[in-house]
Amino acid sequence: MSKIKKIDQSVCGYMQSQVKINTLSDAIRELTQNGVDAGATNIKINVKVQYAETTVEIDYTDDGEGIGPESMEVLGKRFFTSKLISNSEGPDCDLSMLQRLTTFGFRGEAFNSLLNICSSVLVVSRVKHYNSGFKACFQGDERIGNIVKNNGPVPIGTSIKLIGFFDPVIVRKNILLNNIENRWTQDTFEIKRMVLDSLINKPWIKVRITRQEFKQLKWVSKVLVDKASTFTAEKVSFQSQMSLFKSIFGEKTCEDYELCKVQLKNIQLKAGIGLSSLQTKSYQFIYLNGRPFISEEMVKYVNRLFQKKYELWGHNAKNSRVKSPSKKSSSMYGRPYSVNPVFVASFSAPINISELMQDPSKACYTTKNMKILLFLFTKVIEVYFGIYKKKRKGTTEKEQAKSTVKSKRQKVQEYAVLSSDSTVSKFKKSELNGRLTDTNPATIEEFPRKMHDFNKITNKLALKEHFRTMDQPGHGKREEGLVDENNIGSHCSNCYKVQKQDSLKRQSFFFNNIDKVVLTREDLREFHVIGQVDKKFILLRLQNRIVGFDQHAIDERINVERMYMQLIEQCMSGGESSELEDKIAFETNGVECELIARYEETLAFWGIRFDRDYTHITHLPSLILSKFMKIGFSVLRKGVVEFLYNLGESKKVAFKPTETGKPRGAGNPFWWVRYVSHMPDIYRETIKSKACRSSLMFGEQLSNTQVTDIVRQLQLCYQPFECAHGRPSLYPICGIDAGGHRVEQSN
Known part of the structure; x- marks a missing residue:
């Protein structure tokens, strides 16, 4: 030894x-x-x-x-x-x-x-x-x-x-x-x-x-x-940092921005937030005491706050200042591409020795003040959108003249938290001096109390991080949840579990304990058609339960999975790409051009081809081409750019054309599932949109034979209990015994 x-x-x-x-x-x-x-x-x-x-x-x-x-x-x-x-x-x-x-x-x-x-x-x-x-x-x-x-x-x-x-x-x-x-x-x-x-x-x-x-x-x-060196005196807080950001990454990255400042006693946050969105999160920088603060928790939380304001800001924040975005700009149900804010945020707080020792690269990954930092970032975003709403409504000529500064300096918006009770109000900088650490209640009460209890807020921050309902708006594009065919047996995508009673707006009158109801794909093999209700819903008897199905939702699920499989089969055989008569101009920066060259085979797999200079798209799948011929190609460009960044960050698998053209695991009926989550998001949204518009609508009469045929097709779906957009497509009505009599769920 x-x-x-x-x-x-x-x-x-x-x-x-x-x-x-x-x-x-x-x-x-x-x-x-x-x-x-x-x-x-x-x-x-x-x-x-x-x-x-x-x-x-x-x-x-x-x-x-x-x-x-x-x-x-x-x-x-x-x-x-x-x-x-x-x-x-x-x-x-x-x-x-x-x-x-x-x-x-x-x-x-x-x-x-x-x-x-x-x-x-x-x-x-x-x-x-x-x-x-x-x-x-x-x-x-x-x-x-x-x-x-x-x-x-x-x-x-x-x-x-x-x-x-x-x-x-x-x-x-x-x-x-x-x-x-x-x-x-x-x-x-x-x-x-x-x-x-x-x-x-x-x-x-x-x-x-x-x-x-x-x-x-x-x-x-x-x-x-x-x-270049800039020795000019900083009259507006944090403006020099944003000028630094633009000089390094270019004017186009953040052409215009707003400056905000928030303070809670001896912890301060200064931030510059861009008025335009990008398809990557690479231009989001957070610092703590001058050192990079790398916190996935904070980045997710901040982006979630922005996504909640998607309708206000997401399409293009910069353009929205002049004209509000059209809700039909993409003619799609969901979001064909992601929108991510551009921001530089810098926290100043008392130095903690443990924060200096976390990484030799001088970065910081966690801090004991995380809840306070999240709270301050929440307030900064509130200030930002408060400014943003005012600018969208438009200002008078007099207000515009006041807001125009010859030196083009940004006006910083300050939002101060004055006490441990988190009393928040807006003040001029001169009014803040000497008051941030003042604990005298008489002094604090001189100002408007427009506030929140700090402990409650921080508890809510932690709660929101772990709890989100499916119908909560503004969480970005919802992933399909599709997994590799090797894990299908252990995955719960083929079953439906009802949400707990306290989260349901309406509860069944016949189930005492509805959150224990579980349905699987196998339950659809033995069904009895009761009939159609109000030309909207289909009633089925599944063993000892009566279940109502949304006829539009289940037909939409059938169509979307069929379209997924057809597109993937065509891509694997190399027959899905159509040459364009008029090439589509595709403006790129250096990073995007390099990504196109690196993932050229993967783009070709999905039917996207470029010319030699990567300045024009020459081929597109017919399914995508027909959609964007109607709505324009600006949305297409953003979707392709997002796909490139996802490939570069290894968020999607770089598939390449195979010599045989045969799908991997073709013996499995759900072999195509593993490809869905790795296709361009803009493809998924396009297919969802087409599936929605080609499905049964409310008001269409169905015979029992047609209903039977639809349910049999639903049996073959990978996710039979969700519509194309991820919402449940059924609702348990009641339980019944062998004689057809209603029984309580507990029995």
Whole structure:
């Protein structure tokens, strides 16, 4: 049996560094944040790539305070940092400084990690008190030789050259080179996000990031980020952060926005919310004390609040300011594509040491103040939609003149919570000074009490997170709930369980305990037709129960599943794509164009084909084409873009045409189910719309023979007890005994 031995120090360095720096954007993040911590106002980064020699170099320069020769003696050693200062006179750093920490770094690991994943590193730096700079060379985490004076003039600041980036980790280097060559546009987004994360509290810093590639015996350069320096005084809160966001991601991402501010005692939220929607959630950023706050719970909650206002905001918030959106803009029952808000939100709260220790990338994932943060975000969204409604109604010429500012500054909307009782009111900033921590009831009562009890609100927030009724509006597109055919036996999609009594608007007069009623697909095999009721409902006897069915809903379910299966069969055989006489113009950005190239085969599987330049759609399925010939192709573009982002984020499986054209698991009658949830959402909504309009309507007379035929078709459905839109299609009326007499459910 092998003995336990200490791992070699060099191996430890590689393993430790890979935990913190896994990608090019991670390395650029560490360099940029070190410059920000050093007080730099100008940061330049250049990435040089040579594919023939398989090498990547990173050149970094800033004009910060620099590194003195004394600090260079310990530069690169693990757990050495200049960010933590002890209150005692001892030489060691302690955690007492964390409560007042204003820098990104403090662990003393970032530069050590960079040294371990490069073949060599050169550092040249000069501080204000020296007339010359000093140079140090590293190989791994060991310095080569002594620290020497640099020949020639050196400006104040630091320059770092990383040579052979990822050379010690060959697999990561190969992945990096492949991404730079084939997926660079999408990876650039991560670099841009890193720049926003680094500058969110110091948006005036100038950052320029470029890439150089050696191709065809010459260097080709491209600018990735060119954020200019802005030293103008901020007269409107959070406007400079939104200007930073637009300069990094482009004007089209968020052409116009509203600024809102909310405060509860010593916790404050500032947010900029765009007036237009996108088909991706990638442009939603949340920060806590200047650090990225990555909370899936908060993101879901905030998006749910926006979806509740879909009819007001969802079609296109920007255009709605001038003209309210038409409810028939898509001519579809559901939503053919998702709408997601664009926002940047920054929380300021007392620093908690546990929030600083959650991730080496300086991100925060949870906080003890989560309920308060959710409450403040709720108030910000209320303020946003309050502004939005007013602008939709239109303003007078006088009000428009007042709202127009020559410098195009946004007006921040402040919404303050003044006490622990959560008394909320609107005030000017000058009125808020000195009152946010005032606990004197007499002072608080001077203002209008238009409020809520905080404990009740926070309890409701937690309750809403776990409880949602099926008919609650505004939760986005409802997934079909279809699963792989391998799991059909254990899935409850082929059965119907009635909601609990306290959630039903109307209850059966004959069932004492209706929430115990369970029906399965097998129950439909033995049925007796009682008849049609009011030309709307079908009454059936299923063993010892009488059940009413919505005739439109069950026919809709039959039609939608038939259309799903037909479309998937045609896509798998390659016969569903029709060439267009007039090509459809398809405007894309760099990321979307790269996604089209990467998932070209998957798009072709679903019948969508582009020209060589990816600027026009040349082929579409006939089912989709006929629909959008009527309503226009702008909705189609948004649906295809959403599908591309879902593929890129692995939310949908990238199916490809098979050589045989035979479906997987064709012996199973529900083989097609696994494909439904992975088809473009716009296909599903189109099929649902067609199924709805081609189904039986209320008022149509049916004979018992026609009813029998419909029920037999319903037996073959995967989800026989839901309409195409997910609503129940039946309701138990009463229980009966063998003699046909009504009995209580308890019997």
